[in-house]
Amino acid sequence: MTDTQAAIDVKGLNKSFGDKHVVQDVSIRVEEGRITGFLGPNGAGKTTTLRLLCGLLTPDSGEGEVLGLDFRSQTDAIKRQTGYMTQRFSLYEDMTIEENLSFIARVYELGDRRGRVGQALERLGLQDRRGQLAGALSGGWKQRLALAAATLHEPRLLLLDEPTAGVDPKARREFWDEIHTLADGGLTVLVSTHYMDEAERCHDIGYILYGRLIARGTAAEIIAGSGLVTFNGQGADIGKAAHELEHQDGVLSASAFGAAVHVSGTDRAALERAIAPWRKSPFRWDEVEPSLEDVFIQLMGKTSDDRYAS
Amino acid sequence: MSGLSFARIAAVMVKEFTQLRRDRITYAMILVMPLMQLLLFGYAINTDPRHMPAAVLSHDHGRLANAVVATLERTTYVDVKHLPGSEAEMDRLMRRGEITLALTIPPDFSERVLKGDRAQILAEVDATDPTAAGGVAAAVATLPSNAFRAELRGPAAKPVSPAPFEVVVHRLYNPEGITSYNIVPGLLAIILSMTLVMMTAMAVTREVERGTMESLLSTPATAFEVMIGKLLPYIAVGLVQTVIVLALARLLFSVPMAQTLAGWIALTVGIVLFITGNLALGYLISTVVRSQLQAMQISMFYMMPSLFLSGFMFPFAGLPGWARVLGEIIPITHFLRIIRGSLLKGQVLADMGTDLLALGGFLVVVAVLTVARSRTTLD
Numbered sequence: 001m002t003d004t005q006a007a008i009d010v011k012g013l014n015k016s017f018g019d020k021h022v023v024q025d026v027s028i029r030v031e032e033g034r035i036t037g038f039l040g041p042n043g044a045g046k047t048t049t050l051r052l053l054c055g056l057l058t059p060d061s062g063e064g065e066v067l068g069l070d071f072r073s074q075t076d077a078i079k080r081q082t083g084y085m086t087q088r089f090s091l092y093e094d095m096t097i098e099e100n101l102s103f104i105a106r107v108y109e110l111g112d113r114r115g116r117v118g119q120a121l122e123r124l125g126l127q128d129r130r131g132q133l134a135g136a137l138s139g140g141w142k143q144r145l146a147l148a149a150a151t152l153h154e155p156r157l158l159l160l161d162e163p164t165a166g167v168d169p170k171a172r173r174e175f176w177d178e179i180h181t182l183a184d185g186g187l188t189v190l191v192s193t194h195y196m197d198e199a200e201r202c203h204d205i206g207y208i209l210y211g212r213l214i215a216r217g218t219a220a221e222i223i224a225g226s227g228l229v230t231f232n233g234q235g236a237d238i239g240k241a242a243h244e245l246e247h248q249d250g251v252l253s254a255s256a257f258g259a260a261v262h263v264s265g266t267d268r269a270a271l272e273r274a275i276a277p278w279r280k281s282p283f284r285w286d287e288v289e290p291s292l293e294d295v296f297i298q299l300m301g302k303t304s305d306d307r308y309a310s
Numbered sequence: 311m312s313g314l315s316f317a318r319i320a321a322v323m324v325k326e327f328t329q330l331r332r333d334r335i336t337y338a339m340i341l342v343m344p345l346m347q348l349l350l351f352g353y354a355i356n357t358d359p360r361h362m363p364a365a366v367l368s369h370d371h372g373r374l375a376n377a378v379v380a381t382l383e384r385t386t387y388v389d390v391k392h393l394p395g396s397e398a399e400m401d402r403l404m405r406r407g408e409i410t411l412a413l414t415i416p417p418d419f420s421e422r423v424l425k426g427d428r429a430q431i432l433a434e435v436d437a438t439d440p441t442a443a444g445g446v447a448a449a450v451a452t453l454p455s456n457a458f459r460a461e462l463r464g465p466a467a468k469p470v471s472p473a474p475f476e477v478v479v480h481r482l483y484n485p486e487g488i489t490s491y492n493i494v495p496g497l498l499a500i501i502l503s504m505t506l507v508m509m510t511a512m513a514v515t516r517e518v519e520r521g522t523m524e525s526l527l528s529t530p531a532t533a534f535e536v537m538i539g540k541l542l543p544y545i546a547v548g549l550v551q552t553v554i555v556l557a558l559a560r561l562l563f564s565v566p567m568a569q570t571l572a573g574w575i576a577l578t579v580g581i582v583l584f585i586t587g588n589l590a591l592g593y594l595i596s597t598v599v600r601s602q603l604q605a606m607q608i609s610m611f612y613m614m615p616s617l618f619l620s621g622f623m624f625p626f627a628g629l630p631g632w633a634r635v636l637g638e639i640i641p642i643t644h645f646l647r648i649i650r651g652s653l654l655k656g657q658v659l660a661d662m663g664t665d666l667l668a669l670g671g672f673l674v675v676v677a678v679l680t681v682a683r684s685r686t687t688l689d
């Protein structure tokens with residue numbers, strides 16, 4: 001593990017808001033040049049963790065390094081080399097595209113401001129619309145502009161908070177292509193999302209739930225580590241079967257996927273017993289490789305929310 | 311569609327009350343504002359101001375001269391606060407605005423009264439504020455007929471005509487009692503304060519509300535840099551406002567301007583201190599409130615009593631003691647003295663000493679609080 005350089009290596013991160021313990025003992029290590037997906041449902045603590053990592057929030061406890069710098073005391077130096085794209089569009093809507101980029105260039109004290117801003121506009125394909133107000137852009141363009149702004153100072157670490165929320169599939173695909181291009185150039189990316197398909201475009205993932213990082217590794221590692229067995233059932237009215245299966249012993253989760261259901265459990269024998277009554281026409285059952293989603297649904301089922309101080 | 315539904319009205323009503331209860335600041339305003347207005351209007355406002363500070367320079371220490379002073383105080387319109395030793399000292403008190411009335415009793419006063427030889431007293435009144443000057447001048451005018459009632463008994467105690475002496479009233483600084491000479495410079499203080507406090511109070515909350523603060527703080531910019539960068543442009547805004555108001559004051563209302571370079575320098579120092587103080591106050595407010603609406607409410611909450619307590623609407627010296635104490639904390643009070651003193655009295659830096667110090671002190675205290683409260687994080 002330690003032979004590669006870690007861009008992020010923090011341990012025991014904790015953060016509370018009032019009596020709500022929002023981030024609990026999160027330890028995370030991200031290798032340089034990797035794209036790490038940060039998954040978890042809404043309110044899991046993704047945004048808070050990203051803010052802690054880039055010095056926007058002060059942790060209650062935790063220690064470690066970001067970009068080889070002490071992440072608690074050297075936040076200024078970390079900020080200089082980190083790009084952060086917020087969940088909500090946070091450039092100035094009442095300034096033009098070019099004015100926004102110029103502002104960023106000034107704040108980071110970048111040399112050759114005009115040149116850099118010009119290049120960024122060119123990469124974005126926005127030279128002709130440089131005078132347009134940022135607030136007037138569509139969701140997809142706002143997102144691209146925000147990415148350009150977050151990378152203008154050529155950071156070594158890029159933190160992206162649900163960058164593709166509310167963006168159409170084509171723009172999402174292009175966005176991910178861009179992220180991979182950046183990572184190929186050596187940039188480390190930590191990107192939060194709750195789209196499962198995006199998890200597959202990451203080198204590895206971390207799954208955060210109720211403020212705890214409960215799974216970490218590549219998608220294959222996480223699936224293998226879950227010890228989950230999944231059966232795929234098909235046939236007319238299989239949806240009803242899913243409802244009843246949910247409450248059977250040995251079944252951890254049963255959910256509909258279009259015309260099929262995925263029924264998962266960790267105890268193969270018990271799971272087979274539970275399915276047995278439905279092993280008849282018109283139903284057809286096949287064992288399948290569990291998907292990440294199956295694993296996360298199972299994790300959600302067996303983890304409880306203990307964030308509120310009692 | 312059914313007609314009027316009381317259930318739906320009630321639903322909206324309950325929702326409205328629920329939201330009101332959550333919005334603490336609005337709630338406080340609703341309760342505190344009327345209370346404050348009542349107290350201010352009821353107790354502090356005084357269109358017939360009394361107890362104005364006076365100085366008496368008496369070269370005659372006889373009983374008659376003392377009787378004049380005693381009678382003057384009995385009118386309750388003035389309190390004799392100073393007994394200067396020389397004319398120069400009295401002039402200085404007047405120019406600095408420490409007294410509203412300067413009474414000079416000549417050495418041969420008693421002698422002339424007794425001889426019936428047209429005795430005179432000189433009453434110089436600071437007419438910068440015509441309201442304050444009016445009451446004082448009227449009180450002084452009653453002196454000849456009332457001063458010696460106690461002294462002269464018997465038939466002589468009746469109102470005498472001709473009067474035993476004469477009071478010569480000089481209205482200084484604004485001899486014609488033109489109200490706009492007092493109000494228009496005062497308006498500069500109000501305009502600057504109202505716009506600058508509110509603009510800066512909203513400058514930070516706007517960024518927080520729109521989410522741009524999160525981006526801004528993720529850059530290497532520190533809270534202090536953000537503050538200075540935000541405030542400097544507004545100093546320019548304040549200076550432009552000042553130039554416009556002063557130009558209009560001159561062109562439309564013929565308000566006198568500072569006469570000398572020293573006068574202009576003093577005025578400029580005062581203006582810059584005042585503008586900066588207001589900006590700092592606005593910024594401090596922005597670190598406390600959560601929304602632009604709250605920022606506006608707090609700014610109004612600050613402005614409203616300032617109009618009454620600063621001496622803008624009513625003569626400061628005529629306010630009750632507690633109101634004057636509050637008024638001394640407000641920068642507008644001090645700036646009013648500076649701007650009126652500069653334009654109408656030709657004050658220079660030396661005359662403005664205490665008020666400049668007060669503005670400087672306010673600025674330092676507020677700036678320290680603001681820096682202590684500004685954060686480079688979102689905690």
Ligand SMILES: Nc1ncnc2c1ncn2[C@@H]1O[C@H](COP(=O)(O)OP(=O)(O)O)[C@@H](O)[C@H]1O
Nearest residue numbers: 017020022040041042043044045046047048049
């Ligand atoms: N500034 C804050 N004050 C209080 N609670 C907060 C604050 N920020 C986030 N939270 C709470 O912390 C939890 C995690 O939030 P967040 O990190 O935004 O989750 P995610 O990004 O995964 O959706 C949520 O329950 C949220 O309500």
Ligand SMILES: [Mg+2]
Nearest residue numbers: 046047087161
């Ligand atoms: Mg979030």
